[in-house]
Amino acid sequence: MKYSFDVFDKNPERLAKILAENCRKRRLDKGLSRRSLSEITGIPEATLERFETKGKISLEAFLKLVVEFDWFDEMSAIMSKSKFTTGEELETINRNQRRLKGR
Template sequence: MSKYSVTKTPATVMKELAAKAQQLRKKNGISQLELSKRSGVSFGSLKRFETSGQISLESLLKLAYFFNRLEDFTPVFQIDESLERVEKLFSNKTR
Protein backbone atom coordinates (compact mmCIF):
# COMPACT_ATOMS: atom_id res chain seq x y z
CA MET A 1 0.00 0.00 0.00
CA SER A 2 1.31 3.44 -0.91
CA LYS A 3 2.40 5.74 1.89
CA TYR A 4 0.24 8.40 0.22
CA SER A 5 -2.90 6.27 0.34
CA VAL A 6 -6.17 7.78 1.56
CA THR A 7 -7.05 4.52 3.32
CA LYS A 8 -5.67 4.18 6.81
CA THR A 9 -3.21 1.40 7.49
CA PRO A 10 -3.09 -0.68 10.69
CA ALA A 11 0.11 1.16 11.68
CA THR A 12 -1.61 4.52 11.25
CA VAL A 13 -4.59 3.46 13.35
CA MET A 14 -2.28 2.09 16.05
CA LYS A 15 -0.41 5.39 16.30
CA GLU A 16 -3.64 7.39 16.31
CA LEU A 17 -5.06 5.26 19.13
CA ALA A 18 -1.85 5.65 21.12
CA ALA A 19 -1.90 9.43 20.68
CA LYS A 20 -5.56 9.63 21.75
CA ALA A 21 -4.92 7.43 24.79
CA GLN A 22 -1.95 9.57 25.78
CA GLN A 23 -4.01 12.75 25.42
CA LEU A 24 -6.78 11.22 27.52
CA ARG A 25 -4.28 10.21 30.20
CA LYS A 26 -2.71 13.67 30.30
CA LYS A 27 -6.09 15.44 30.25
CA ASN A 28 -7.00 13.46 33.36
CA GLY A 29 -3.69 14.34 35.01
CA ILE A 30 -2.56 10.74 35.38
CA SER A 31 1.06 9.63 35.07
CA GLN A 32 1.99 6.52 33.13
CA LEU A 33 2.94 4.80 36.37
CA GLU A 34 -0.38 5.64 38.05
CA LEU A 35 -2.36 4.53 34.99
CA SER A 36 -0.39 1.30 34.92
CA LYS A 37 -1.17 0.53 38.54
CA ARG A 38 -4.84 1.50 38.32
CA SER A 39 -5.63 -0.18 34.99
CA GLY A 40 -3.69 -3.42 35.43
CA VAL A 41 -1.60 -2.79 32.31
CA SER A 42 2.12 -3.18 32.89
CA PHE A 43 4.19 -0.01 32.89
CA GLY A 44 6.34 -1.36 30.04
CA SER A 45 3.29 -2.13 27.91
CA LEU A 46 1.87 1.32 28.52
CA LYS A 47 5.16 3.02 27.62
CA ARG A 48 5.50 0.91 24.48
CA PHE A 49 1.91 1.70 23.49
CA GLU A 50 2.36 5.44 23.85
CA THR A 51 5.60 5.45 21.86
CA SER A 52 4.90 2.87 19.14
CA GLY A 53 1.19 2.10 19.21
CA GLN A 54 1.86 -1.57 19.96
CA ILE A 55 -0.30 -3.14 22.67
CA SER A 56 -2.18 -6.37 23.23
CA LEU A 57 -5.92 -6.31 22.70
CA GLU A 58 -6.46 -7.25 26.34
CA SER A 59 -4.36 -4.32 27.56
CA LEU A 60 -6.07 -1.93 25.15
CA LEU A 61 -9.45 -3.02 26.47
CA LYS A 62 -8.25 -2.58 30.06
CA LEU A 63 -7.26 1.00 29.26
CA ALA A 64 -10.59 1.61 27.54
CA TYR A 65 -12.37 0.21 30.60
CA PHE A 66 -10.36 2.43 32.93
CA PHE A 67 -11.32 5.54 30.93
CA ASN A 68 -14.95 4.37 30.66
CA ARG A 69 -14.59 4.02 26.87
CA LEU A 70 -15.15 0.27 26.48
CA GLU A 71 -18.42 0.91 24.60
CA ASP A 72 -16.36 2.52 21.83
CA PHE A 73 -15.45 -1.02 20.76
CA THR A 74 -19.06 -2.17 20.30
CA PRO A 75 -19.29 -1.26 16.60
CA VAL A 76 -16.04 -3.06 15.72
CA PHE A 77 -16.84 -5.97 13.38
CA GLN A 78 -20.55 -5.28 13.72
CA ILE A 79 -22.50 -6.85 10.86
CA ASP A 80 -24.63 -4.43 8.92
CA GLU A 81 -27.98 -6.20 8.58
CA SER A 82 -29.08 -4.11 5.60
CA LEU A 83 -25.99 -5.17 3.67
CA GLU A 84 -26.64 -8.81 4.51
CA ARG A 85 -30.06 -8.61 2.81
CA VAL A 86 -28.53 -7.12 -0.33
CA GLU A 87 -25.85 -9.83 -0.44
CA LYS A 88 -28.53 -12.54 -0.27
CA LEU A 89 -30.06 -11.16 -3.46
CA PHE A 90 -26.85 -11.95 -5.32
CA SER A 91 -25.92 -15.25 -3.71
CA ASN A 92 -26.09 -18.48 -5.69
CA LYS A 93 -28.09 -20.20 -2.96
CA THR A 94 -31.23 -18.19 -3.69
CA ARG A 95 -31.23 -18.98 -7.42
Template sequence: MAKILSMINLDQRTAPEIGASIASRVRMRRKELKLTQEQLSRKAGMSLASYKRFEQKGLISLDALIRIAMALDCEDDFDGLFSKRGYASIEEVLRGQSR
Protein backbone atom coordinates (compact mmCIF):
# COMPACT_ATOMS: atom_id res chain seq x y z
CA MET A 1 0.00 0.00 0.00
CA ALA A 2 2.82 2.44 0.83
CA LYS A 3 4.35 1.80 -2.60
CA ILE A 4 1.08 2.71 -4.31
CA LEU A 5 0.74 5.89 -2.26
CA SER A 6 4.30 6.90 -3.08
CA MET A 7 3.44 6.69 -6.79
CA ILE A 8 0.52 9.13 -6.48
CA ASN A 9 1.50 12.74 -7.06
CA LEU A 10 -0.73 14.85 -4.83
CA ASP A 11 0.59 18.01 -6.48
CA GLN A 12 -0.99 17.15 -9.84
CA ARG A 13 -3.29 19.77 -11.27
CA THR A 14 -6.77 18.96 -12.47
CA ALA A 15 -7.88 19.21 -16.10
CA PRO A 16 -9.88 22.40 -15.40
CA GLU A 17 -6.83 23.96 -13.73
CA ILE A 18 -4.65 23.16 -16.73
CA GLY A 19 -7.31 24.53 -19.10
CA ALA A 20 -7.55 27.75 -17.08
CA SER A 21 -3.77 28.10 -17.12
CA ILE A 22 -3.62 27.69 -20.90
CA ALA A 23 -6.47 30.19 -21.33
CA SER A 24 -4.62 32.68 -19.15
CA ARG A 25 -1.45 32.36 -21.22
CA VAL A 26 -3.45 32.78 -24.45
CA ARG A 27 -5.12 35.88 -23.01
CA MET A 28 -1.71 37.35 -22.11
CA ARG A 29 -0.36 36.61 -25.61
CA ARG A 30 -3.48 38.14 -27.20
CA LYS A 31 -3.01 41.29 -25.16
CA GLU A 32 0.72 41.45 -25.98
CA LEU A 33 -0.29 41.51 -29.64
CA LYS A 34 -2.92 44.16 -28.86
CA LEU A 35 -5.76 42.03 -30.23
CA THR A 36 -9.32 42.17 -28.96
CA GLN A 37 -11.22 38.96 -28.27
CA GLU A 38 -13.30 39.66 -31.35
CA GLN A 39 -10.23 40.16 -33.57
CA LEU A 40 -8.60 36.95 -32.37
CA SER A 41 -11.78 34.90 -32.65
CA ARG A 42 -12.21 36.13 -36.24
CA LYS A 43 -8.55 35.41 -37.04
CA ALA A 44 -8.93 31.90 -35.59
CA GLY A 45 -12.18 31.29 -37.50
CA MET A 46 -14.37 30.75 -34.47
CA SER A 47 -17.31 32.47 -32.86
CA LEU A 48 -16.71 35.22 -30.34
CA ALA A 49 -18.88 33.35 -27.82
CA SER A 50 -16.70 30.23 -28.11
CA TYR A 51 -13.55 32.28 -27.68
CA LYS A 52 -14.94 34.10 -24.64
CA ARG A 53 -15.96 30.77 -23.08
CA PHE A 54 -12.38 29.57 -23.55
CA GLU A 55 -10.87 32.62 -21.86
CA GLN A 56 -13.39 32.49 -19.00
CA LYS A 57 -13.64 28.73 -18.38
CA GLY A 58 -10.73 27.13 -20.24
CA LEU A 59 -13.14 24.99 -22.28
CA ILE A 60 -12.24 24.45 -25.95
CA SER A 61 -11.93 21.77 -28.60
CA LEU A 62 -8.48 20.70 -29.70
CA ASP A 63 -9.17 21.93 -33.24
CA ALA A 64 -10.16 25.39 -31.98
CA LEU A 65 -7.12 25.56 -29.69
CA ILE A 66 -4.84 24.74 -32.62
CA ARG A 67 -6.51 27.46 -34.72
CA ILE A 68 -5.98 29.97 -31.88
CA ALA A 69 -2.33 28.91 -31.64
CA MET A 70 -1.95 29.41 -35.39
CA ALA A 71 -3.61 32.85 -35.19
CA LEU A 72 -1.13 33.79 -32.44
CA ASP A 73 1.80 32.29 -34.40
CA CYS A 74 2.38 29.76 -31.61
CA GLU A 75 1.57 26.48 -33.37
CA ASP A 76 5.15 25.27 -32.89
CA ASP A 77 4.40 25.11 -29.16
CA PHE A 78 2.51 21.88 -29.87
CA ASP A 79 5.69 20.17 -31.14
CA GLY A 80 6.86 19.33 -27.62
CA LEU A 81 3.49 18.00 -26.49
CA PHE A 82 3.76 14.31 -25.53
CA SER A 83 7.31 14.12 -26.89
CA LYS A 84 9.76 11.73 -25.32
CA ARG A 85 11.28 13.20 -22.20
CA GLY A 86 14.98 13.04 -21.48
CA TYR A 87 16.38 11.22 -18.50
CA ALA A 88 16.71 13.17 -15.25
CA SER A 89 19.33 10.88 -13.72
CA ILE A 90 21.60 7.93 -14.41
CA GLU A 91 19.21 5.80 -12.34
CA GLU A 92 16.43 6.49 -14.87
CA VAL A 93 18.74 5.47 -17.71
CA LEU A 94 19.56 2.17 -15.97
CA ARG A 95 15.92 1.48 -15.14
CA GLY A 96 14.98 2.13 -18.77
CA GLN A 97 17.60 -0.36 -20.00
CA SER A 98 16.44 -3.12 -17.65
CA ARG A 99 12.85 -3.14 -18.97
Protein backbone atom coordinates (compact mmCIF):
# COMPACT_ATOMS: atom_id res chain seq x y z
CA MET A 1 0.00 0.00 0.00
CA LYS A 2 1.49 3.31 -1.04
CA TYR A 3 0.64 6.45 0.87
CA SER A 4 1.13 10.00 -0.20
CA PHE A 5 0.76 12.95 2.10
CA ASP A 6 -0.58 16.10 0.52
CA VAL A 7 0.98 19.13 2.18
CA PHE A 8 -2.50 20.66 2.37
CA ASP A 9 -3.93 17.64 4.19
CA LYS A 10 -3.16 18.37 7.83
CA ASN A 11 -4.78 15.28 9.27
CA PRO A 12 -2.58 13.98 12.13
CA GLU A 13 -4.22 10.56 12.12
CA ARG A 14 -3.43 10.09 8.43
CA LEU A 15 0.17 11.19 8.95
CA ALA A 16 0.50 8.77 11.89
CA LYS A 17 -0.69 5.91 9.68
CA ILE A 18 1.79 6.86 6.97
CA LEU A 19 4.64 6.96 9.49
CA ALA A 20 3.52 3.62 10.92
CA GLU A 21 3.44 2.03 7.47
CA ASN A 22 6.92 3.36 6.71
CA CYS A 23 8.24 1.97 10.00
CA ARG A 24 6.62 -1.41 9.30
CA LYS A 25 8.23 -1.50 5.86
CA ARG A 26 11.61 -0.55 7.32
CA ARG A 27 11.26 -3.27 9.98
CA LEU A 28 10.48 -5.86 7.31
CA ASP A 29 13.30 -4.59 5.05
CA LYS A 30 15.70 -5.20 7.93
CA GLY A 31 14.29 -8.71 8.39
CA LEU A 32 13.02 -7.99 11.89
CA SER A 33 9.96 -9.43 13.53
CA ARG A 34 8.00 -7.32 15.98
CA ARG A 35 9.43 -9.47 18.75
CA SER A 36 13.04 -8.91 17.68
CA LEU A 37 12.46 -5.17 17.23
CA SER A 38 10.88 -5.11 20.68
CA GLU A 39 13.97 -6.77 22.16
CA ILE A 40 16.32 -4.33 20.41
CA THR A 41 14.43 -1.14 21.28
CA GLY A 42 12.76 -2.03 24.57
CA ILE A 43 9.36 -1.11 23.10
CA PRO A 44 6.71 -3.69 24.07
CA GLU A 45 5.62 -5.89 21.18
CA ALA A 46 1.98 -4.89 21.75
CA THR A 47 2.95 -1.23 21.36
CA LEU A 48 4.64 -1.98 18.05
CA GLU A 49 1.56 -3.82 16.87
CA ARG A 50 -0.73 -0.95 17.92
CA PHE A 51 1.52 1.52 16.10
CA GLU A 52 1.62 -0.53 12.90
CA THR A 53 -2.13 -1.14 12.85
CA LYS A 54 -3.58 2.06 14.34
CA GLY A 55 -0.78 4.62 14.15
CA LYS A 56 -0.80 5.12 17.94
CA ILE A 57 2.53 5.35 19.79
CA SER A 58 4.16 7.51 22.45
CA LEU A 59 6.74 10.06 21.42
CA GLU A 60 9.41 8.25 23.47
CA ALA A 61 8.73 4.95 21.70
CA PHE A 62 8.60 6.65 18.29
CA LEU A 63 11.98 8.26 18.94
CA LYS A 64 13.44 4.85 19.78
CA LEU A 65 12.30 3.70 16.33
CA VAL A 66 13.80 6.83 14.75
CA VAL A 67 17.15 5.98 16.32
CA GLU A 68 16.94 2.25 15.48
CA PHE A 69 16.05 2.92 11.84
CA ASP A 70 18.75 5.60 11.55
CA TRP A 71 16.32 8.42 10.79
CA PHE A 72 17.74 10.76 13.45
CA ASP A 73 19.44 13.15 11.02
CA GLU A 74 16.32 13.46 8.87
CA MET A 75 14.03 14.08 11.84
CA SER A 76 16.45 16.62 13.33
CA ALA A 77 16.65 18.46 10.02
CA ILE A 78 12.87 18.58 9.67
CA MET A 79 12.29 19.83 13.20
CA SER A 80 15.02 22.47 13.05
CA LYS A 81 13.51 24.34 10.09
CA SER A 82 11.31 27.35 10.84
CA LYS A 83 8.02 27.12 8.98
CA PHE A 84 5.91 30.12 8.07
CA THR A 85 2.95 30.78 5.83
CA THR A 86 2.69 34.57 5.94
CA GLY A 87 5.14 37.45 5.98
CA GLU A 88 3.85 38.43 9.42
CA GLU A 89 4.57 34.95 10.74
CA LEU A 90 8.10 35.10 9.29
CA GLU A 91 8.68 38.44 11.03
CA THR A 92 7.53 36.92 14.34
CA ILE A 93 9.83 33.91 13.86
CA ASN A 94 12.81 36.15 13.07
CA ARG A 95 12.05 38.41 16.05
CA ASN A 96 11.81 35.44 18.45
CA GLN A 97 14.76 33.31 17.25
CA ARG A 98 16.89 34.04 20.30
CA ARG A 99 14.10 33.59 22.88
CA LEU A 100 14.78 31.03 25.55
CA LYS A 101 11.41 31.19 27.31
CA GLY A 102 7.78 31.55 26.28
CA ARG A 103 5.70 34.60 27.05
